[in-house]
Amino acid sequence: MKSILLAVVTFICIKSGAADETITEGTELVLTFLVHRHGDRTPVKSTMGLSDNPEALEELIRPYGYGQLTNVGKRRSFEMGKFIRHRYGDLISSQYNSSELYLRSTDSTRAKMTALVAMAAVYPAKGQEWMEDINWVPVPYTTLPAKYDYNLAVLNCPTLIMAYKNASNSLKMEQYSDSFEQFGQNVSALKQEPLLTYLMYDVYRSQANLCNG
Numbered sequence: 001m002k003s004i005l006l007a008v009v010t011f012i013c014i015k016s017g018a019a020d021e022t023i024t025e026g027t028e029l030v031l032t033f034l035v036h037r038h039g040d041r042t043p044v045k046s047t048m049g050l051s052d053n054p055e056a057l058e059e060l061i062r063p064y065g066y067g068q069l070t071n072v073g074k075r076r077s078f079e080m081g082k083f084i085r086h087r088y089g090d091l092i093s094s095q096y097n098s099s100e101l102y103l104r105s106t107d108s109t110r111a112k113m114t115a116l117v118a119m120a121a122v123y124p125a126k127g128q129e130w131m132e133d134i135n136w137v138p139v140p141y142t143t144l145p146a147k148y149d150y151n152l153a154v155l156n157c158p159t160l161i162m163a164y165k166n167a168s169n170s171l172k173m174e175q176y177s178d179s180f181e182q183f184g185q186n187v188s189a190l191k192q193e194p195l196l197t198y199l200m201y202d203v204y205r206s207q208a209n210l211c212n213g
Contacts, residue, residue, distance in 0.1 A: 016197075032082065032091060036118075038077075040076060041068060042065065042068050042070060042209070056068065060210040060211070068162045069117075073209065078118065083118060095137075096119075103141040108146075124138070
């Protein structure tokens with residue numbers, strides 16, 4: 001039987017999935033590599049000025065803090081962990097074994113919490129309880145300071161940083177000039193920095209995460 005190395009990229013929004021069995025027929029799964037983003041979070045402090053009601057948003061954020069995982073994000077992370085257990089249960093033991101798993105998180109509290117919550121679903125405490133009334137098994141992860149993490153391209157990739165700076169004046173951006181002009185009537189900074197539209201989306205998306213939690 002031939003062995004294959006399977007790389008799987010899984011984003012946090014995925015709740016379930018199934019592979020085409022005909023593709024993997026006659027092969028043996030020996031390694032799975034998963035990459036996912038943190039769960040739903042609150043807005044980061046630097047984007048609060050883009051909200052249409054920052055005072056009300058501050059009240060919603062208060063129980064969590066800026067840029068932190070919401071209850072919706074925790075539930076989504078837990079569901080992802082259940083998916084991992086269901087999909088790859090034959091590859092990993094029912095109990096945590098450090099020789100089977102390498103877990104790495106970016107150096108942010110929301111990402112670390114996402115990893116912890118997901119692993120709680122991957123490794124339920126059944127059969128390995130270590131204290132009465134605590135149905136949880138701690139699963140360790142490793143991390144790097146952001147300035148040394150080569151996976152954070154937005155911080156550590158000179159090519160991406162330069163492309164970001166040049167994007168505002170690119171020909172591709174000209175096709176959106178009318179939209180920027182319209183938005184700019186309400187948010188004047190958009191005329192100088194069109195890519196602020198991403199930050200506007202970010203704050204409203206994060207605000208929706210809070211309201212739906």
